[in-house]
Amino acid sequence: MVQPIPVPEDSINATPALDVQGLSVEFPTRRGVLTAIDDVSMQIAPGEILGVVGESGAGKSITGLAVLGLLEHPGRIAQGAIHVGGRRVDTLSEAELTKVRGREMGAIFQDPLTALNPLFTVGKQLVETIRLHTPLSKAQAEERALELLRSVGIPAPEERLRQYPHQFSGGMRQRVVIALALAAGPRLIIADEPTTALDVSIQAQITALLRKLCDETGVGIMLVTHDMGVIAETADRVCVMYSGRVVESGPVSDVIHNPQHPYTKGLMAAIPSLHDRVEVLSQIDGSMPRLNARPSGCAFHPRCPYAGAKCAAQKPPLQQVGSTRAACWLQQGGTE
C-alpha cells in the first residue's frame, strides 16, 4: 500500500477534498457569450468518489477542467468559488496553480497517451513528478515510484520502470497515469472518462483500482463518465448533469433506484437491462439542446412529459427531495 504523504495536521476529515460553489463557466464567442456551466455546486469528502454523469455536452469535462484550472482559452470562470482541501484555487495565479495542480490535484483523462511523454521511461516521468512536488530525495523518489507502480497493480515494477509508454498495453498505460496522478499524494483526483477507451474486463480492473486507492489513501475522486454502470459500481454519490446544470445529486443507490428528476428517471429507464428483456425501451424524445439554443427556465422542458408553464419561465433550484436533491418544479410547489 502507498503511504499517503503527510499533510498538515488540520483535521482532514472536516475539510472537503473539493468544494465547488455556484460555478459558472463562459465561452465568449463572436455571436455572444455561451454559458457552458451554469451555477454548479458540488462537494467531495476525503476518500469519497463522486460520479459526474450526463450526456455528451452536458458540461462534465468543463467542470473538471475548471477545477484543475485547465480551461481552454477563451473559456473563463464567470462566477463561483472552488476550494481544494480547504484552499481556494480559482483565484490563484498561473504559477501558483501549476504547483497546486501537481501537489494537491491529479488528473486522469480518457487517453492515457496524452498524459505520458513517449520519449522518457515511465520511471523517469514518475520520479520527476514526485521530486517536483515533494521534498523527497532521488533515492526516496525512486522508492516511491516503485511503490506506486506496485500499488496500481503493475506486475514486475522494477523492470517496468525502465520501459517507455509504448511498451505498455492500454490498460497498463492507464495504470501508469493513475500512478502519476497519485505521485505527490494529492487530496483530489479528477478522472475524466478514465475507462471509456478500455475493454470491459480492463475497465473493471481500473475502477476497482480507483476504489482501492480511495479507501487506502483517502484521496477524493471526481469520476466523470457517461456510463451509469461505471458510476453504480464505483461512486459513492453522483451528480447528474444536463445542459450545464446539476439536475439531481445524491447517494448512488438512491439516484439509481429512486430518481426524482424527470430527466434522471428517463435516463435510467432508457438503459437496457442485463436481466429482463422488454419489447420497447423507454426513450426520451429529442436530444440535449446546444449551448446557443438552451431553452429558457428548466432546460429540460421541451423534452419533459411533466412540463408546465412555470418550467419554461423559471429555473428550478436544486433542493432536497427525499434522499436526493433535484432541480425540478414538480417537487417544489408544482409546474404551473
Add this chain to the structure above:
Amino acid sequence: MNVVLEDTAPALSVSHVSKVFDVSAPWLNRVIERRPKLYVEAVSDISFTVEKGTCFSIVGESGCGKSTVARLVTGLYATTNGDIRFGTGAKGRPIKVQMIFQDPHSSLNPRWRVGDIIAEPIREMKLRDTEKETLDRVRELLETVGLGADDALKYPHEFSGGQRQRISIARALASEPELLVCDEPTSALDVSVQAQILNLMRRLQDELGLTYLFISHDLSVVRHMSNHIAVMYLGRIVEQAPVEELFTNPQHPYSKLLLATIPDIENPKRRVEAQAGEPPSPLNPPSGCAFHPRCPVALSKCSQSAPDLCPVSPEGKVACFVAQAAETADPVPVAL
C-alpha cells in the same frame, strides 16, 4: 419443393471463414532490418448461420475480430479461407446486404444534402424509374426513420448524433436490403438517444422483416436486441448460444469473465479487487486455447491444443475442454 426449402434456409451462412492481414513493415525496412513478414489472423475458422428475421450478435473485446467479420460479410474484405453464402430473398434473388457503421459523423458526406445522400443508392441501382418516384421514396424513408420530409434539404452537420444515425439507417434501407450488418450502431450515442435508435431498429425489423447481424461490445444492448449471440476471443468464436442461455448459463470461462466484469446497474458489484489479466496481442497469440493465460480453470493440455467449438446443448456450442467435459459427464440431447 425447391422454393420452400430455400425459403427456410438461413439468411446468412458463414462457414470456416478466416481472414489474415499482412501487417509487415514495408519491403525495404524488412530487408534492411532483417525483419520477417508479419501476419495477423484477425478471424480464424469461424462458422455460424443467421436465420431469417432474427438478430445474431457478436460480442467481444476490442481487436477480437468483430468488425472484420462484419466487413467480410458485406464484401468489404475478401475472405482468406472459407465461404459466406446468402439465402434467397425477395423475387428469388440472393439476399441483399447493407451495413450501418458506428460513427454517423464520418459515414455521411458533409457536402451533400441529406436527400441526395439517401437517394444515391436508389439512383445508382435504378430502383425507381423517375426522379419524382425517387424523391417520394426518400420522403418515405425519412419518415420511416422518424425524420421529416423537409429534412431532405438540410446538410448532415445540421443534425444531432442520433439524427445522423437515423439518416445512415435511411440510406442503408434505400437499397432495400434484407440483411443489415450493424457495427456498433449506437456506441457513439448517448443512452437516451441510443434507446431511440434501438427502438427504431426493432420496429424496422418487425415491419420490414429484416435480419440483423449486430456487433457490439455492450452486453446490455446485445441482450436487448438479439436472438443468438456469439462470443469472440482473439479471432475465434468461443461460445455461441441463444441469448437467454448465454446470459443465464454461460459455459466458456471467457463468457463468464465478460458477464462478471460488465458494470451492472441493478446489482452493482463495487469490487476493490481486480480480475484476470489482459487480452493478449493478436500478433503473438498464445498457444493452444488462446484464453489459457487468463483462464482460472485451465488444464495442462490447454496450452498445447486448441479446443474445437462443439455442441453442449440443443443450440449452444462452446470451445473449451473443461466446459465440454462437464457436458459429457451429464449428457443432454444434441440436435442435429
